[in-house]
Amino acid sequence: MISALAGFGAAAALPPLAGAAVFNPKTFTLANGLTVVVIENHRMPVVRQMLFYRVGSADDPPGKSGVAHYLEHLMFKGTRTTKPNEFSKIVARNGGRDNAFTSADATGYYQTVASDRLELVMRMEADRMANLVVDPKEAAPELKVVVEERRSRTDNRPAAQLNEQMTAALFLIYPYRNPIIGWKHELEKLTLADTMAFYRKYYGPNNAILVVTGDITVDQVRPLAEKYYGPIPSGPKITRRANIAEPPQRAARRVILRSSRVREPRWSRDYLAPSRGQGRGRRADALEMLDVILGTGATSRLYRALVIEKKLALSVGTAYDADMLGPTAFGIYARPKQGVEVATLEAAVEAEIARLLAHGVTEAEVKAAKKRLLAGAIFAQDSLRRGASAIGTALTSGQSIADVENWPEYIEKVTPAQILEAARDVFRIERSVTGLLLPAAESKNGGAAAKKRANTGGGPRPGRGK
Amino acid sequence: MTATSRRAGNLRLGALALALVLLWALPADALRIKEVTSPKGIKGWLIQDATVPLFTMNFAFRGAAALDPVGKEGLAEFVSSLLDEGAGDLGAQAFQARLENNSIAMRFGAGADYFSGSIRALVEYRPLATDLLRMALSAPRFDPEPVARIRDQYLSSVRRRVERPGYTARHAWKVAVFKDHPYGRELDGTEASLKAIGVSDLKQFVAKRFARDVLVVAAVGDIDEAAFGQMMDRAFGDLPARAAPASLPEAKIGGAGKIIVTQRDFPQSVAVFGHGGIKRKHPDYYAALIVNYVLGGGGLTSRLATEIREKRGLAYSVYSRLVTMEHAGIITGRVATANARIAESLALIRQLWAKIAKDGITAEELSDTKSYLTGSFFTRLNSTRRIARLLVGIQLQDLGIDYLDRRNRLINAVTLDQTRRVAARLFKPGDLTISVVGRPKGVVSRP
Numbered sequence: 034m035i036s037a038l039a040g041f042g043a044a045a046a047l048p049p050l051a052g053a054a055v056f057n058p059k060t061f062t063l064a065n066g067l068t069v070v071v072i073e074n075h076r077m078p079v080v081r082q083m084l085f086y087r088v089g090s091a092d093d094p095p096g097k098s099g100v101a102h103y104l105e106h107l108m109f110k111g112t113r114t115t116k117p118n119e120f121s122k123i124v125a126r127n128g129g130r131d132n133a134f135t136s137a138d139a140t141g142y143y144q145t146v147a148s149d150r151l152e153l154v155m156r157m158e159a160d161r162m163a164n165l166v167v168d169p170k171e172a173a174p175e176l177k178v179v180v181e182e183r184r185s186r187t188d189n190r191p192a193a194q195l196n197e198q199m200t201a202a203l204f205l206i207y208p209y210r211n212p213i214i215g216w217k218h219e220l221e222k223l224t225l226a227d228t229m230a231f232y233r234k235y236y237g238p239n240n241a242i243l244v245v246t247g248d249i250t251v252d253q254v255r256p257l258a259e260k261y262y263g264p265i266p267s268g269p270k271i272t273r274r275a276n277i278a279e280p281p282q283r284a285a286r287r288v289i290l291r292s293s294r295v296r297e298p299r300w301s302r303d304y305l306a307p308s309r310g311q312g313r314g315r316r317a318d319a320l321e322m323l324d325v326i327l328g329t330g331a332t333s334r335l336y337r338a339l340v341i342e343k344k345l346a347l348s349v350g351t352a353y354d355a356d357m358l359g360p361t362a363f364g365i366y367a368r369p370k371q372g373v374e375v376a377t378l379e380a381a382v383e384a385e386i387a388r389l390l391a392h393g394v395t396e397a398e399v400k401a402a403k404k405r406l407l408a409g410a411i412f413a414q415d416s417l418r419r420g421a422s423a424i425g426t427a428l429t430s431g432q433s434i435a436d437v438e439n440w441p442e443y444i445e446k447v448t449p450a451q452i453l454e455a456a457r458d459v460f461r462i463e464r465s466v467t468g469l470l471l472p473a474a475e476s477k478n479g480g481a482a483a484k485k486r487a488n489t490g491g492g493p494r495p496g497r498g499k
Numbered sequence: 500m501t502a503t504s505r506r507a508g509n510l511r512l513g514a515l516a517l518a519l520v521l522l523w524a525l526p527a528d529a530l531r532i533k534e535v536t537s538p539k540g541i542k543g544w545l546i547q548d549a550t551v552p553l554f555t556m557n558f559a560f561r562g563a564a565a566l567d568p569v570g571k572e573g574l575a576e577f578v579s580s581l582l583d584e585g586a587g588d589l590g591a592q593a594f595q596a597r598l599e600n601n602s603i604a605m606r607f608g609a610g611a612d613y614f615s616g617s618i619r620a621l622v623e624y625r626p627l628a629t630d631l632l633r634m635a636l637s638a639p640r641f642d643p644e645p646v647a648r649i650r651d652q653y654l655s656s657v658r659r660r661v662e663r664p665g666y667t668a669r670h671a672w673k674v675a676v677f678k679d680h681p682y683g684r685e686l687d688g689t690e691a692s693l694k695a696i697g698v699s700d701l702k703q704f705v706a707k708r709f710a711r712d713v714l715v716v717a718a719v720g721d722i723d724e725a726a727f728g729q730m731m732d733r734a735f736g737d738l739p740a741r742a743a744p745a746s747l748p749e750a751k752i753g754g755a756g757k758i759i760v761t762q763r764d765f766p767q768s769v770a771v772f773g774h775g776g777i778k779r780k781h782p783d784y785y786a787a788l789i790v791n792y793v794l795g796g797g798g799l800t801s802r803l804a805t806e807i808r809e810k811r812g813l814a815y816s817v818y819s820r821l822v823t824m825e826h827a828g829i830i831t832g833r834v835a836t837a838n839a840r841i842a843e844s845l846a847l848i849r850q851l852w853a854k855i856a857k858d859g860i861t862a863e864e865l866s867d868t869k870s871y872l873t874g875s876f877f878t879r880l881n882s883t884r885r886i887a888r889l890l891v892g893i894q895l896q897d898l899g900i901d902y903l904d905r906r907n908r909l910i911n912a913v914t915l916d917q918t919r920r921v922a923a924r925l926f927k928p929g930d931l932t933i934s935v936v937g938r939p940k941g942v943v944s945r946p
Contacts (some may be wrong), residue, residue, distance in 0.1 A: 076550045077530075079878045109799070118809060122800050126867045128874010130798075145878045177812025184767035185815050185835050189664060247881075293764060296658045331595040340648065341592065347652050370651055401600050408602035408621060414551045416882035 055410045055441070056420040058244075058434055059251040063258060065267045066239025068428065071254050072246040072420045080151050080247035081417040083143040084158050085425040087242070087273065088235035090213040091137045091359065097227055099215015102135040103179055104228050108142065109133075110171045112164040117171045120157055127153060137209050138310075138358045139429035145417070148248045152257055159261035162236055165229075172225040180221060183214045191292040192299065192470055199468040200362075202286045203303050207279050207359050237268020242428045244421040273431075279305065279360055282464040293473040300375050301366040302382075305464040310358035310431030317355035318443045319455035320363060324353040325402040326394050326452070327385075328365060335365070338385050345373050345381050358430045363459050375469060386460050393453035406444050530880070530903055532890065537728035539736045543716035544890045544900065545727045548883065554720030555619040556632075556730065557887040559895055561713040562745050563614040564686040565826075571696050573653065573688020575609035578704050580653075582607050582616075584645035586634035591645040594631070603628045605635065611682055612825040613895060614708060619884065622721050629733045636709050637737040641698045653693050664769040664936040665833065667761055672771040672831070672934035675754035682750055682827060707743035711735060717890030719883040750827035754932040758945040761936045768841040768937030772819075772848060773831030774930040779823040779896050786913045786921040787821060789868045793860045794851065794926070795819030795832050797871065802851050807834065813844045823896075830925065842941035845933060852928040859919030873907040 060070045090101045111117040124131040129146035131154075144154040187193045197212050204210035214220065243262065245254050282305060306320060307313040328335045328351025339346040349367035369378040413419040427437045533545045543558075564575040583598065583605050585591040598605055603620040605628070616636075620628040660666045670685070677683030685692070714735060718727050752775035777787045788796075795803040795818045807817045819832030836844040860868075880886050893902050935942050 074550065076548060077877060077880060079881060081881075118799060118805075121798065122867070125797060125800055125871040125875070128870055129878060130875055145881065147874060147878065174810060174812030178808055178815055181767065181812070181836065182815035184837060188766045189769075189835075191662070294662055296662055297655050330599045332592060332599050337592070341644070344648075347655050368655065371655070405599065405602055411551060411553065411621060412602070412619075415553060415884070418881070 055414055055438065056424065058420075058424055058438075060434060061251070061255060063238065063263050065263065065265055066237070067258070067262050067265075068242045069254065069258050069262075070242065070244045070424050070428075070434065071249065071251040072244070072424070073248075073250060074246060074414075074417060074420070075248050078148045078248050079145060079417065080148050080245060080249050081143060081145045081421055082151065082154050082158060083141055083244045083246075083421045083425055084162070085139050085141045085242045085244065085429050086236055087138075087240050087271065087429045088140055088231075089136050089138040089429070090211065090215075091208040091274065092235065093208065093211060093215070094227075094231075096219060097215075097223060098211040099179065099213075099220040100223055100228055100231050101140055102214055103176065103220070103223050104232055105133050105135045105140050105142075106175050106179060107167050107172060107225075107228055107232075108161055108165060110165075110167045110175065112160050113166050114160065114164070115157070117168070120161065123157065124154065129154065135213055137213060139425065141425060143421070151245070151249060151254075152261075155257050155261045159265060162238065162241070162262070163265045165232055165236075167225060167229070169225055172228070176221070176223060179214065180217070183217060183220065186214065187212070188217075191290060191295050194292075195288065195290040195468050195470050198288050198290065199301070199303055199466045202288050202466045203305060203362060204360070205279055205282060207277055208274070209357075209359060234269060235271065238262055238265050239267040240271050242425055244425050246417045246421045274359060277359070285462045286466040287469075288466060289469045289471065291471045291473050295470055295472045297368060297371075298375050298472065299366065299368050299470040300378055300382075300468075301364060301470075302465055302467045303362040303364045304459050304461070306353065306361050306363040306459045308357035308359065308361040308430070309355045309427075309436065311360065312431065315443055315447075315451075316455050316458070318440075318447050319451040320353050320459065321355055321406065322399065322402045322444070322447050323394075323452050323456055324351050324363070325405055326398045327351050327389065334389070335367075335382065335385055339367065339378070339381055343381055345370060345378050349382070356426045356430045356432070375471075379467070386456075389456055390453075390460060393456075394449050396449060399447070399449050399452065403444055403447070407441050410441050530877075530886075532900055532903070533724060534900055535724045535727050535731075537731040537736075539732045541711060541714070541716065541728075541731040541735055543718060543727060543731050544894065545717070545722070545724060546719045546886060546890070547721075547723060548719060548886075549721045551883075552622045552721050553620065553883065554622060554625060554718060554722045555617060555883040555887040556716065556718040556734075557615070557617040557884075557891045558714060558716040558735075559613045559615040559891050560708055560710070560742070561613055561715075561825075561895065562708050562742060563612060564609045565611040565681040565747055566708070566745050567681070567684075567686060568700075569684075570692055571700055572685050572692040574696055574700055574704055575614060575708075576687055577649065577653065577693065577696055578639075578701055579607040579609040579614065580649045581641055581645060581701065582635040582639050583631075584649065585640040585642050586631075587638045587640075589634065590640070591642060594634075597627065597631055601627060603631065605631065607635075609686075611686055615891065617884070617887065625722065625726070625730065626733075629730045632734045633737060636705075636734070639701075639705060641701045646698060646701070650693055650696075653688055654690055657688060657690055657693065661763075664763060664765050664767075665771075665835075667763070668769045668771040668833075668934045668936040671759045671761055671936075672754075672773070672932060675757050675759060675932050675934065676752055676774070676829065677750055677827070678753050680750040680827075681747060682824065706739075707745075710739045710742035712740060713742045714738070715891055715894035717887050717894065719887040719890070747826050750824075752827065752829065755927075755930040756945065757932045758942065759932075759934045760939060760942055760944045761934070762938065763936050765937040766838065767835050768838050768935050768939040768942075769833065769835045770841060770845060770933060770935045770939075771831065771833050772845070772931050772933045773829055774927060774932055776821050776828040776830035777823070777925060778828040781828070783917070783921045783924075784823075785909050786917045787925055788872065789865065789910070789913055790855065790860060790918050790922045790925070791819055791821050791830060792868045792872065793864045794855050796821075797868070802855070803832070803834075803848065806847050806851060807836075807844050811843070811847075813840055813847075817844070817848075838938045839940050841935065841937070841939045845935075845942065849928045849931065852926050852931065855922050856926040856928065857923070859915070859922045862915055865913070865915055865918060869911055869913070872910050876906065 131144040347368045352364040567574040607616045817834040
């Protein structure tokens with residue numbers, strides 16, 4: 034399926050979302066352990082079913098990286114009673130759309146359909162939770178599809194290759210170090226037996242969360258969930274990565290990728306950072322605020338200092354994803370202006386960090402950042418996708434529904450002192466990886482420009498049909 | 500534990516194989532469009548929806564990048580990035596701070612045919628958002644600092660385009676197909692053209708192109724008719740009544756049978772393929788939409804995806820689509836396959852193209868496609884943004900305010916004979932123009 038492959042390496046993270054009494058989810062649990070969450074939104078006669086499993090690429094067994102994601106693809110290859118690819122055909126024939134994703138911590142399957150088709154997609158989603166049957170003749174070409182997917186996403190893109198190397202360097206032992214899609218040499222050797230074993234272990238109702246959002250009520254969802262998901266027996270009890278933790282990190286790492294395919298350099302740095310899933314107090318809230326103040330938007334500290342005032346960078350920003358089960362990263366990325374040395378840019382970023390660590394953030398900055406984050410919680414209610422994703426992400430990364438619903442309250446309470454403390458804890462060079470993406474040594478500036486072909490550029494962006 | 504032991508006893512799916520005859524009703528309450536005329540006479544479409552205390556207003560001006568003067572390609576695009584970088588009495592940082600501190604999302608975009616924009620905000624910021632939009636459209640400053648900064652960003656982006664095989668493949672394809680027509684020019688700009696654009700060009704673009712006679716507007720959200728009318732007057736009332744005259748010729752589609760190979764060091768070849776298609780207002784448009792959906796438009800269920808992806812594992816993504824522009828209609832698609840096997844993907848695309856031209860689609864495919872196209876249309880409309888974008892699109896294409904009521908009937912009215920006739924007329928395997936970037940094995944250029 035067309036995987037989102039969210040998580041590490043995905044530069045464009047969603048803005049922080051969730052919100053107090055924002056989604057107002059109603060929830061219940063079936064006897065077999067399935068958690069069910071319903072979020073009502075009656076704008077259109079449409080519902081979205083999302084089934085999240087508490088398993089992602091970070092649960093791939095050693096030597097079998099990519100298996101969680103490969104299983105996601107195979108989930109469309111039929112059950113005891115449906116033929117390969119029949120799932121998507123039936124959804125389409127019923128006027129719906131479906132897709133799936135694999136992230137480091139979760140695997141999700143979702144469909145958007147007219148409200149009166151909810152029963153149909155529930156029946157089919159429950160069926161493949163219990164009855165997946167994959168013919169080896171279907172599994173083999175699908176593995177090739179995933180290898181092509183890897184080529185498209187990673188191997189054809191030097192920037193993605195560097196991100197992969199940086200992530201592997203950032204986590205010394207935590208399995209986030211492996212790419213979601215898998216290392217090519219391991220991916221190519223995955224077997225159907227490995228994948229089915231993974232399915233049997235992790236795809237029980239006790240390890241899943243069903244989120245239904247849209248034009249539906251909890252009283253309508255309950256009997257359907259009982260009827261279709263209720264009879265599925267629980268799978269084995271899963272203890273998630275309980276004994277895996279990063280050892281002390283003592284040495285700054287530097288990763289350099291040079292490629293003839295790169296035209297302009299890029300600088301980036303990831304610092305190891307705490308997540309919500311690790312439950313280290315409320316530090317993640319302070320880091321979300323820091324992400325806004327330091328590097329989100331044209332008025333952020335880094336953009337003003339490096340792009341507008343010092344004129345060293347074309348662009349600069351930060352990225353922080355708090356909603357992870359294990360340790361996460363606080364990232365900073367920048368592109369130097371032509372003629373600016375990467376080292377000069379790096380020094381300027383470090384000067385901004387030093388200024389932050391020396392003086393902290395102002396009350397005014399904190400007030401503005403809170404306002405922005407809290408408004409985001411209201412915008413998140415506008416679509417069916419955001420609420421379901423927020424709840425599903427929270428429940429697969431070690432958080433509760435209350436954590437999601439209380440998020441605005443937590444943000445409201447963050448103080449400038451807490452942000453400074455969080456910054457001092459995170460911005461430690463010995464717990465960081467710096468990545469440089471550089472053109473091949475021989476094709477610098479003049480050479481590259483001279484070799485540049487005439488037909489490498491733009492054109493109209495045709496309007497989309499409806 | 501085996502898979503079978505987890506089987507739930509009461510799941511029965513046999514009934515799903517029935518071909519369901521679906522008649523999708525319009526969600527009338529949710530999509531009741533009102534045409535609002537403002538006190539100053541500006542017309543816009545409104546859907547009132549108080550689900551969440553916010554609003555989205557989208558708009559577009561007809562006439563954009565395809566009108567960029569020769570040698571100044573990228574002008575419309577450049578303007579689209581500068582309108583929110585200082586306007587009226589606010590400099591770039593002050594303007595951006597107003598937007599960011601009040602969570603007002605303001606976006607502009609320059610396509611070949613239309614210059615579009617949108618604002619989205621919480622209802623309490625509607626007056627401020629409207630004022631900022633008025634300033635951006637009527638009094639953009641184009642101060643030296645933001646102009647230099649944004650120009651540098653574009654120049655870098657132009658240089659980095661060669662890092663993306665898909666971009667290179669697409670552009671070479673457009674040059675071959677559109678030749679001298681503006682649609683074949685580099686409308687995102689080149690290093691030379693971006694450097695040639697001065698502040699007077701930016702100002703002229705605004706003065707010539709932003710006018711009320713080429714404007715369409717739509718709003719969705721927690722806003723009533725009176726407020727929408729005031730908003731339109733405030734945002735657009737200062738604009739000139741008429742845009743400068745502009746016209747483009749119809750594109751003559753060329754490059755039939757041409758193969759362009761651009762050698763680049765990528766492990767996976769990216770191929771863009773296609774030929775002339777059909778325009779939006781053509782009476783056969785819906786039949787063409789259905790035929791293309793069967794061939795390559797339907798995600799993993801299309802013929803292209805079934806043969807290339809599902810059966811052989813040749814690609815992660817393969818599709819074809821109808822692209823309708825003001826002065827051209829094209830059918831185009833894309834596939835990415837390892838260098839060693841790209842020739843196999845291209846051969847299959849030709850075969851499937853020939854088969855659909857010869858045999859058309861089946862009755863079952865027709866029925867399934869109608870169900871999908873009519874049903875999924877409304878499930879897509881799940882945010883105010885998407886609905887507002889649709890309402891602007893309907894107006895740009897002159898489809899009429901009753902289009903939402905008519906659309907599904909138009910699709911359901913398409914007959915099997917019509918799809919076969921259209922497939923035979925439209926899909927021409929020998930005419931395919933193919934542009935490949937990578938180190939493709941077994942694919943050679945052909946003029």
